[in-house]
Amino acid sequence: MAQSSDLEQAISTLVNQFHSASSNGSGTLKTDEFKNLLSSQMPNMVKGIATEQGLGEIMRKMGVADGEGISFKNFWSLIQNVATNQHSILAAAQKAGCSCILL
C-alpha cells in the first residue's frame, strides 16, 4: 500500500486499537479488556466507566448483550457516538464564528 494519509492512518488506528486490546485474537473483547481500552484510550471522550453501573450503561448503549463479549460492531457504535458529538461541538462553534479544530 502506498503512503497512508492522516485520514487512513486514523481509521487504521481505530481498527488496530480494538484488535490490540484483545488478548486471544477472537475478534471480541472481554469486559475487562474493554474497560482497560476505555480507561487508557478514551480518558477524555468517554466518562463514567469507573463504576460498574456506568460501564454497564455504556455497554448497553453499544448494544452489548449481558454476558457477551464486545464485538467490533459494538465498539464502532461507541466511536460513532463520540465522533457525532465531536462533530456537533465543532459545527456549533463554527456557526458561532469560530474557525477552529478539535485538539
Place this chain on the structure above:
Amino acid sequence: MAQSSDLEQAISTLVNQFHSASSNGSGTLKTDEFKNLLSSQMPNMVKGIATEQGLGEIMRKMGVADGEGISFKNFWSLIQNVATNQHSILAAAQKAGCSCILL
C-alpha cells in the same frame, strides 16, 4: 482537555478532516469538495472516484440524495464501511495465525 490518546486523536482527525474540507463552514460538503477529500485523504482505501460513475456509486452507497451536499452522517457511513472492511481483513489474518497490525 488533558493529553489526547491515539484513539482520541484518531477520532478528532476524522472530524477535523471533514470540517476542513468544507469551504463555507455549512456542515455539508459540495461534491467537488468531497471528491478532493477522497483523492487527497483516501487514495488507498477508497477506489473508483476517478470517473463520474464511480463517484456517483460511492455517494449513493453513502445515502447522498441527488443534488444534495454530503453531510457528516453520509461521510461517517463511508468511514464505517472502510473500517469494517479493514477489521475483516485483520480478523481473517489473525485467524490464519498472523500477529499483525494495519499499516
